Amino acid sequence: MRNAALLIAKFFSEESFVKSDIESFDNFIEHELQRIIEENRVIEPTIIPPNVDEFKIKFDKVRITKPEIIEADGSKRVLFPNEARLRKLTYAAPVFITVSAHINGAQRESFETQIASIPIMLRSRQCHLSNIGRDELIKRGEDPDDPGGYFIINGTEKALVKIEDLASNRFIVEQDNVGPSRFVGKIFSEYGSYKIPHTIEYMKDGLLYLTFTRVRRVPLVVVIKSLGLLKDEDIANAVSSDRQFDEVVVNLIDAAEIKTEEDAIDYIAKHSGITQAKEIRLERTKEILDNYLLPHLGVTSKDRLAKAYNLCKMVKKHLLVARDELPTDDKDHYLNKRLKLSGDLLSDLVRVNLKVLIGDLLYNFQRIVKRGKFPTLKVIIREKLLTSRIYSSMATGSWVGGRKGVSQRIQRLNFLETLSHLQRVVSPLSATQENFEARELHCTHLGRLCPIETPEGTNIGLKKNLALLATVSLNAPEEDVLKAMKTAGLKQK
Secondary structure, three states: OHHHHHHHHHHHHHOOOOHHHHHHHHHHHHHHHHHHHHHOOEEOOOOOOOOOOOEEEEEEEEEEOOOEEEOOOOOEEEOOHHHHHHOOOOOEEEEEEEEEEEEOOEEEEEEEEEEEEEEOOOOOOOOOOOOOOHHHHHHOOOOOOOOOOOEEEOOEEEEEOEEEEEOOOOOEEEEOOOOOOOEEEEEEEEEOOEEEEEEEEEOOOOOEEEEEOOEEEEEHHHHHHHOOOOOHHHHHHHHOOOOOOHHHHHHHHHOOOOOOHHHHHHHHHHHOOOOOOHHHHHHHHHHHHHHHOOHHHOOOHHHHHHHHHHHHHHHHHHHHHHOOOOOOOOOOOHHHEEEEOHHHHHHHHHHHHHHHHHHHHHHHHHHHHHOOOOOOHHHHOOHHHHHHHHHHHHHHOOOHHHOOOOEEEOOOOOHHHHHHHHOEEEOOOOOOOOOHHHHOOOHHHOOOEOOOOOOOOOOOOOEEEEOOOOOOOOOOOHHHHHHHHHHOOOOOO
16 A cells, blocks of 8 residues: 555656646647648748749748746846736747748848747746746745646636547548438548548449549549549559459449549549639649648648548448448547647647738738838738737637637636646537437546546536546657557558
8 A cells, every 4th residue: 555655646746637738738839830830831922023023931940938028118038927927917938930031032031030929838848837846836926736737818827628529530431321322431631721521422323422622422433543543453452452342343334434644633623613724624623632632641743642542441441331341430439539639729729820920911011012112021020910819819718610618717716626627628519419429428438538527417428527647649740650660560562
């Protein structure tokens, strides 16, 4: 017993209940923020001065400091959380970015400017309270046992509630009792700000159809051929190399007339209602295939073959489920769920609002150019725009995608209630609808979610809490996963 008590004491002295949230926020600051900037790295105004052939604005390196305050006299100094609480300030740090202007391929202007202030999570690496002792914390007016994991917005302590959602980039086959297809395969392909639903249906005519973006119910084999996998034998082997599916043969015979990539792309274009001249029609359809078909696998023409092979694997799973050789996927199984923590939620917020800042930057630049002037970039970047939009969402809880109540004031009735609030998990499903299966306790909740703590009434089973010792792992980069698989002895074809 004594050893167990020592072990538990040791665990809680080194670990934190909100460790996952803090790690998620640190990952957002150190890696995700730079990725978001790189997604919008090159900006090209449509209206440029008449004597300039090409003009580009480039965003480069992001730098973020620790929280600070600018006093009325213009002096800067560090800001600690307790002062932010007492003076009703936001505990935030400035974000700097390197911006450069490129005229006709040559760099003319390069400088570092502030684009926003981002609220900082307490006890994260960017917080002044990280890695300081108990005595120093008491001296700074902090409770040394306070776990952190929340933000201070206008003096109010705010927690970002974790959101439970279906895992993106996972192919799920489920039974459909309403539509024309008995089984429907779905995948939400997520890449940057895109989250595009794809649907595979096996219709009564024996053909498999794919729906995504503006492409509705186009034969799946035609899409696979448009991606560069043209031979019938190669498609059949890509679906399954050890057995032959009669359904695949039927689909291949139906698309036998399509011999080249161009024929397949033109078929998709006509099917989607793109009616321009052939060259423009083909170009537009290629853009749709590159940018909106499984964008998580890549958004360039060299990624098309990988998309074709992935579609073939989806066909195999769909047919095995249709033949009752595989069970349908359970949407409530935690294998098919993901939690959006503070870092993921802030990524969504910054990604959407950065596009607003870029739109404002372009508008200001082009407005001045129309007057016959050539503005410097320092004049047209309004850092308060992005800051105010982030602060507004954090203060009100209204998030991108129309979600409400994402940011909530922490309940400080007692210490346990505070911990409970920091561990809360909310489902995006409507509380007014039945959704019996989503509300039920699932066997995969064991060790992950608390089986007891959920409110009574309409929110039962939709508002949950993480189990006491549960931690949430971060998304591992693809190259790390491949490296681990190769180390384990797997070979890449």
